Amino acid sequence: MVAIALLSDFGVEDGEELDLSGAWKLSLLSELAIGTVGVVESLDLPGEIQHHLMHMGFLPEARVMVVRRAPAGDPTVYSIDGFEVALRRDTARAIRVRECETPDTR
Amino acid sequence: MSDCCSTTATIEVPVEPRVAGRIRTVALVGPPNSGKSTLFNRLTGLRQKVANYPGVTVEQRVGRLNGIGRSDLTLIDLPGIYGLDSYSEDARVAVEVLHGEMPGTPAPDAILLVLDSLQLRRQLMLAAPVLALGLPTLVLLNMSDLMEARGGRVDTLALAQELGVPVAKISATRGAGLDSITHFLNRKAEPETPNVALAAGRIELPVMGNPRSYRQWATGISTRTKYKAPISNEWTKRIDGVLLHRIWGPLIFLAVVFAVFQVVFSIGQPLSDGFGDVLNGVGARIGALMGPGWVESLLIDGIWRGVASVLVFLPQILLLFLFIGVLEDSGYLARAALIADRVMRSIGLNGKAFIPLLSAYACAVPAIMATRTIENKRDRFATILVAPFMTCSARLPIYMLMIAAFIPNRPILGDLFGLRAAVMLSLYVLGFVAALGTAWLLKSSILKASSAPFILELPQYRLPTVRSLSLRLVDRGKVFLRQAGTVILAVTIVLWVMSHVPFHTDLAGSVIGRIGQFIEPAIKPLGFNWKIGIGLLTSVMAREVIVGTLGTLYGADPATQSLGLQAALRHDLTLGGAMALVVFFAFAMQCTSTIAIVRRETNSWRWPALQFAYMSVLAYVAALATNQVILHFVR
Known part of the structure; x- marks a missing residue:
């Protein structure tokens, strides 16, 4: 699985990034509260969709901010790299993130 | 300057054989909503549809480079892509054309890579697979005027060195910086090995097919070229705070729809009536000049009456299109899809289907083509099958005629909303409900599929320009x-x-x-x-x-x-x-x-x-x- 490979090798290459983000805990993107920032750890979606999302910037170490939820509560708008993209909860649930306590450190 | 006459003349067919170092066909490549079609219109003088949401262009369009005086060259506009994988139908079109596998479309021998400079770091990822194609390429940083106005910057010389190809800042909307394209095409017309830097191994591309390595490569380049992203447009966030608000969002959506119908009647109807009087007057005048007879009967009672009875609806149809234009150009359409996703999902459709369905209010034909952005084939077919239920503008004349003839002009909510507008609105709702009901039937029977993901990029709001609205x-x-x-x-x-x-x-x-x-x-x-x-x-x-x-x-x-x-x-x-x-x-x-x-x-x-x-x-x-x-x- 691509996701596992990515998860296993980022720790080696980008180890120092972990320290920079300060206190963090693992979580799912769908569970983050509005206004919080998560750092992508891994994606676990069917191949094509995963590839598509990665091309849009959902890659390990990318910072994602939860901007707002649609009026019906789903989908949710995320900000990544200065652009906004909406994902349904089903999709966001497959993206594992480290939650940052302090959104504006980097 | 150029030596485009040095090669022997070839036959005048659209698909011409490639000659090394000689440019005949140029392709516009770039991520969705980066402004390729706006540039295409500038460069060719054609009027390809443009709007402010990703996925407006869903098939290749071909034109001559008349806008910069190079009518000997062909320009191909392509659907936006994130990478060279064929994720959806529109992306497949772009990739096939780039590889020269699209029947009837010449293989490009040069590329204009259009990137949105407001999001350069991410958009640079596409440069990796595109440069790997090995064609002469010019990188165009579009909307650079906006980037600089918002405090962003990038060292284009350094970027050109990193990429091994020329880089230019442009603004497709304003037509600024386009001379760089002329220079590039003239220079590249001289026989030389394409992409010398790449061939000589002076630049290094990331491992192909791996988005993660693209990303690292793009991040490295952005850092080395001192790319500073512009401060994000606070207006978009503020407007969304209201338009996507839990309560105000849907209410405003409905209010806008009501207002449109009321305007089509209260302003459009008198305009149409006046226009009709003029047309009838002209007909009567001409009829009187000719005197009675079968010619007069054919021309006036037959042709003039028939054609004029449809023509009178022109003002109202234009009003409706003005509204649709504002909706599409401002960036609101993608938000409407977001609001509607929940409803769409409950009937088994993708929220993305809402964009084609909304544009079917103008006409079902482009709407059916726009379904190409829906990744799931069954979702796409279901959307195609229900799109003709949406009330297209061709239904407007018969609706208007019957309502004006049979429904009294009675106010319902004071002067704000009348009975005629209410009947009209209920006809639109009827079509929409039929579309949803049919989609539900299809999705729970012959087109059953597991729910497809909803991935929708939300563009920043832009003020629609008078120019683009009037062109529409x-x-x-x-x-x-x-x-x-x-x-x-x-x-x-x-x-x-x-x-x-x-x-x-x-x-x-x-x-x-x-x-x-x-x-x-x-x-x-x-x-x-x-x-x-x-x-x-x-x-x-x-x-x-x-x-x-x-x-x-x-x-x-x-x-x-x-x-x-x-x-x-x-x-x-x-x-x-x-x-x-x-x-x-x-x-x-x-x-x-x-x-x-x-x-x-x-x-x-x-x-x-x-x-x-x-x-x-x-x-x-x-x-x-x-x-x-x-x-x-x-x-």
Whole structure:
């Protein structure tokens, strides 16, 4: 699985990034509260969709901010790299993130 | 300067053989909504549709580079892509053209890579696979004026060195920096190895096919070229705070829809009436000059009445398109899709389907093409099949005519919202509900599929420019006039002849009268007379033809000749019949262009045949029910 490979090798290459983000805990993107920032750890979606999302910037170490939820509560708008993209909860649930306590450190 | 005459002349066919170092065909490549089509229009002088949401262009468009005086070169506009994988139907088109695998489209031998400089770090990822194609490439940083105005910057010289290809800042909307393209094309016309830097190994591309390595590569380059992203547009966030608000969002959406219908009536109707008076006056003037006779009857009672009865709706149709233009150019359309996703999901459709469905309010044909952005094939087919239920602008003339003739102009909410606008709105709602219901049926039967993901990029809000809005209106006006001048004109001439043959009989005894009376029994329970029946037959070509047909037939009938079309209809139809007619049009698939495009996009006759049969049966049953209900309960 691509996701596992990515998860296993980022720790080696980008180890120092972990320290920079300060206190963090693992979580799912769908569970983050509005206004919080998560750092992508891994994606676990069917191949094509995963590839598509990665091309849009959902890659390990990318910072994602939860901007707002649609009026019906789903989908949710995320900000990544200065652009906004909406994902349904089903999709966001497959993206594992480290939650940052302090959104504006980097 | 250029040596484009040095090679031997080739045959003038669209697909020309590649000659090394010689540029004939240039492709516009870039991520969605980066401004490729705006640039295409600038460079070719053509009018490819542009709007502010990802996925406007869904197939390749080809034009000559007339805008910069290089009509010897062909420019191909492509759908936006994130990488060179064919994720959805529109991306597949782009990738096939780039690889020269698209039949009928020449393989490009140079590339203009258009990147949105507001999001350069992410958009640079696409440069990796595109540069790996090894074609001469010019990187264009679009919207660089906006980037700089918002405090962003990038060292273009350093970027050019990193990428090994020239880089230029442009603004496609304003037409700034386009001379860089002329220079690039002239310089590259000299025979030289494409992409020298890449060939010499001076630049290094990331591992192909791995988005993660693209990303690292792009991040490295952005850092080394001192890219500073512009501060994000706070306005977009503020506006979204209201338009996507839990309560205000949906309310504003509804208020806007109400306002549009009211405006189409309160401002559009007087405009249309005035325009109609002018047209009738001109007709009467010309008729008086010619004096009575069969020529006058053909020209004035036949052709002029028929064509003018459709033409009068031009102001109202333009008003509707003005609204659709603002919706599309501002960036609101993507938000509407977001608000609607929940509803769409409950019937099993992707929220993305809402964008094609909303644009079907203009016309179902481009809407059906726009479904190419829906990744799941079953979702896409379901959307194609229900799109013709959305109330397209071709239904507007018959709706307007019947409502103005039969519904009194009574206020409901004071002056804000009238009865006529309410009836009109309910017809739109009827079509929308039919679309959703049918989609639900399809998705729970023959097109069942697991729910597809909803991935939608939200563009930043932009103020629609007067230029782009007026271009849309001009284009739309032309389409409408062309339709009136061709299909409707031809139908009215044929109808006039058929309503006067054999000679010396009345209308009922003519060929058309006999055909009409032959089919009358089938439509009588719907409250229709034989003239409406003829209108139903001719409108299979296009919906607005029915109004022209009625204009000609009532014009040929001595009993109603002196009346206006509205008065003639009131004289001849009951309220039940009139409402049954608009309900029939809400459901029926009276449009050959739509049938043709469904055949093309689904690649089979089975789907359009099924769709036509289903919609016709539904239309008949619904019209029958409407007429019977009104007969029994009203009056």
